[in-house]
Amino acid sequence: xxxxxxxxxxxxxxxxxxxxxxxxxxxxxxxxxxxxxxxxxxxxxxxxxxxxxxxxxxxxxxxxxxxxxxxxxxxxxxxxx
Amino acid sequence: xxxxxxxxxxxxxxxxxxxxxxxxxxxxxxxxxxxxxxxxxxxxxxxxxxxxxxxxxxxxxxxxxxxxxxxxxxxxxxxxxxxxxxxxxxxxxxxxxxxxxxxxxxxxxxxxxxxxxxxxxxxxxxxxxxxxxxxxxxxxxxxxxxxxxxxxxxxxxxxxxxxxxxxxxxxxxxxxxxxxxxxxxxxxxxxxxxxxxxxxxxxxxxxxxxxxxxxxxxxxxxxxxxxxxxxxxxxxxxxxxxxxxxxxxxxxxxxxxxxxxxxxxxxxxxxxxxxxxxxxxxxxxxxxxxxxxxxxxxxxxxxxxxxxxxxxxxxxxxxxxxxxxxxxxxxxxxxxxxxxxxxxxxxxxxxxxxxxxxxxxxxxxxxxxxxxxxxxxxxxxxxxxxxxxxxxxxxxxxxxxxxxxxxxxxxxxxxxxxxxxxxxxxxxxxxxxxxxxxxxxxxxxxxxxxxxxxxxxxxxxxx
Numbered sequence: 111x112x113x114x115x116x117x118x119x120x121x122x123x124x125x126x127x128x129x130x131x132x133x134x135x136x137x138x139x140x141x142x143x144x145x146x147x148x149x150x151x152x153x154x155x156x157x158x159x160x161x162x163x164x165x166x167x168x169x170x171x172x173x174x175x176x177x178x179x180x181x182x183x184x185x186x187x188x189x190x191x
Numbered sequence: 192x193x194x195x196x197x198x199x200x201x202x203x204x205x206x207x208x209x210x211x212x213x214x215x216x217x218x219x220x221x222x223x224x225x226x227x228x229x230x231x232x233x234x235x236x237x238x239x240x241x242x243x244x245x246x247x248x249x250x251x252x253x254x255x256x257x258x259x260x261x262x263x264x265x266x267x268x269x270x271x272x273x274x275x276x277x278x279x280x281x282x283x284x285x286x287x288x289x290x291x292x293x294x295x296x297x298x299x300x301x302x303x304x305x306x307x308x309x310x311x312x313x314x315x316x317x318x319x320x321x322x323x324x325x326x327x328x329x330x331x332x333x334x335x336x337x338x339x340x341x342x343x344x345x346x347x348x349x350x351x352x353x354x355x356x357x358x359x360x361x362x363x364x365x366x367x368x369x370x371x372x373x374x375x376x377x378x379x380x381x382x383x384x385x386x387x388x389x390x391x392x393x394x395x396x397x398x399x400x401x402x403x404x405x406x407x408x409x410x411x412x413x414x415x416x417x418x419x420x421x422x423x424x425x426x427x428x429x430x431x432x433x434x435x436x437x438x439x440x441x442x443x444x445x446x447x448x449x450x451x452x453x454x455x456x457x458x459x460x461x462x463x464x465x466x467x468x469x470x471x472x473x474x475x476x477x478x479x480x481x482x483x484x485x486x487x488x489x490x491x492x493x494x495x496x497x498x499x500x501x502x503x504x505x506x507x508x509x510x511x512x513x514x515x516x517x518x519x520x521x522x523x524x525x526x527x528x529x530x531x532x533x534x535x536x537x538x539x540x541x542x543x544x545x546x547x548x549x550x551x552x553x554x555x556x557x558x559x560x561x562x563x564x565x566x567x568x569x570x571x572x573x574x575x576x577x578x579x580x581x582x583x584x585x586x587x588x589x590x591x592x593x594x595x596x597x598x599x600x601x602x603x604x605x606x607x608x609x610x611x612x613x614x615x616x617x618x619x620x621x622x623x624x625x626x627x628x629x630x631x632x633x634x635x636x637x638x639x640x641x642x643x644x645x646x647x648x649x650x651x652x653x654x
Contacts, residue, residue: 131219137469142222144471149223156251159260160358163367165251165474169230172251174354174472176361 115187117152118164118180125153126185133182145169146183247476251351260355265441267348271339273437276420279331280433283580287327294319312517313510317566321509324562325501329413333497336412337489340377345480349374353472363452364459366395367470369402373451376406377444378493380613383408384620392468398458400617401630404609405451407444409497410557411604415440417561421584422597439601447605454633501558508552508559512566530567540639541599541646543591550603555611560604595649599642606638 120126128148131138145168146152153167163174253259294315301311343349353370360369368390376383383403390396407415419439424432459465516526523531526548534544549563565583568590587596608631609617618627 133469139218139222140469140471142219145226147223147226148219150226155248156255158255158354158357159257160355162358162361163354163470163472165255165354169226172474174357174474176357176367176467176470178467179469179471 115185116181117154117166117175117183117185118177120154120185120187122154122157122164124187125151126187127151129184129186131183137179137182141183144173145171152183152185250477251474254348254351255354264352264355265445267343268444269437269441271336271343272416272440273433274339275332275336276416276424276433276436276440278335279416280420280580282331282334283327286330287323290323290327294323309517313513317510317513318506319509321505321512321559321562321566322502324565325505325558326498328417328561329501329558330494330498332413332416333409333494334490337409337493338485341485341489341493342480345478345485347475347477350472350474354474357470357472359452360455361467363455364465364467365398365452365455366390366392366467367472369395369399369455372399372403373406373448376403376408378409379497380404380406380408380609381616384613384616387620392465394459394463394465395468397621397626398455398463400620401458401626401633402451402454404613404630404634405447405454405605407447407605408557408610409493410501410610412440413558414561414604415443415601417580417583418597418601421580421587422592422594425584426594443601443605446602450606450637454637497558501556504556505559505562508555508563509566512552512563516567526567539646540603540642541595541649542603542642543596545590546600546603550607553610554608557604557610595646599646602645603638603642606634606641608635 115126117126117128128146128150130148131141131146133141150169154164155167155172156165158164158174163176164180165172165174166180254263297315297319298311301315349371352374353367356370357367360367369387372383372386372389375386380403383406384400387396387399387403390399416436419436420433423439424436426432427435512526515529516524518525520528530544530548532544533547537543537545537547540547545567546564549560549567552563553560565586568586608614614627614631617630618624621627
């Protein structure tokens with residue numbers, strides 16, 4: 111589970127499982143509230159015309175995160191398809 | 192006590208994560224278990240799809256695509272404005288005809304009654320005529336523009352605009368939600384400023400508040416549309432005139448967006464330094480628009496609201512303008528004295544004293560700037576009756592307007608002080624006189640500089 115890969119790194123069209131969230135405080139809570147909890151699956155579905163932010167498919171909704179914020183979320187791409 | 196801790200009974204070890212130092216861990220566990228529970232229930236009850244491979248995804252693929260995202264945004268904006276300009280022309284003439292016919296009836300009623308000239312002046316030439324103009328010029332464009340804009344909102348297009356544009360706001364050091372407050376500003380700047388509450392970070396909220404006035408609001412759209420129609424439209428063959436007029440209005444809106452980004456960039460690197468805070472944007476599924484609701488909401492909530500506000504403010508402003516134009520000190524009216532004092536400044540900005548006076552008297556609401564300009568010209572010269580766009584064009588041309596004048600008025604309409612309601616709202620939201628003052632001075636200085644540059648530049652290359 112020691113992965114340094116973040117959500118911002120995974121290519122569009124691929125999916126990953128969240129391992130941990132690096133940020134703390136209210137931002138962490140907001141991510142958790144969106145369903146970005148360790149263990150859940152996230153699909154990267156599209157980038158905005160300028161490449162940032164990126165839209166993700168999280169538990170049935172489409173949510174866009176700036177790449178700076180997405181890099182706070184560590185993921186594991188093994189065993190997810 | 193010591194006996195217990197030495198024994199390290201299992202209960203205590205289990206309680207360890209509950210210590211204050213481990214607060215984050217316990218919160219994570221709570222949220223995770225809530226989600227696990229919810230997912231377990233969900234799995235039993237609902238069949239969910241994989242990532243959206245449906246119409247929504249395909250639409251998003253086009254609307255937010257790398258090459259088409261921005262062109263589609265511009266095209267939709269231009270289309271909405273083109274429909275507005277083309278569609279508003281005829282009903283506008285019809286309304287003007289009707290309202291000025293009514294004026295004649297009222298005038299003969301006043302004659303028959305033997306009313307004093309000043310009362311006739313204030314009520315008919317001041318109040319009624321200004322109101323007639325506000326209604327004839329503003330109602331048709333609003334009644335077309337607002338439903339179209341509400342339709343785009345209802346479809347769920349606005350979050351896609353925010354998704355497309357966020358990178359620009361991020362680079363300007365602004366919060367992603369500022370794109371949404373900016374869009375709200377296209378409706379009404381006061382509402383736009385209030386909507387800045389959705390931004391949590393005080394720094395980014397202030398940037399959004401201070402730049403909201405660069406969104407062309409409802410009160411200013413009619414002025415821009417009318418001026419673009421009668422001046423820019425006349426530059427090309429009639430078949431293309433409303434298209435060109437629409438493009439000019441798009442240009443002004445785009446200028447406003449560029450200024451928003453530029454000023455946000457400057458503020459986030461000087462007065463309001465800092466890094467953008469966390470931003471999440473949900474892209475909800477597209478919805479089938481509810482036409483009935485759109486029409487009711489846009490006509491009642493927006494069109495009638497804006498028109499009502501314009502009427503309430505235009506009535507006293509019309510009376511005041513008439514009184515100023517008809518009270519004489521020596522043989523010159525107070526209005527003429529004031530406007531000739533403003534005239535030199537107006538001239539170097541490509542406008543004139545009456546136009547600047549109209550912007551000043553229009554402080555309570557931008558809606559009445561054009562009617563005051565018209566009143567100013569009419570009371571200064573002969574009292575001609577305006578019953579169509581072409582009469583308005585003749586009136587403006589007679590007072591020395593060129594298309595450069597029109598451009599300068601449009602730019603100054605974009606870049607001057609926020610209206611009174613917006614300023615009051617900014618004060619209420621920031622609770623600081625200095626931010627309110629900055630919100631007033633920032634666009635004003637920009638506006639003076641811009642019109643000055645445009646006018647002098649046009650003079651240099653002899654346009």
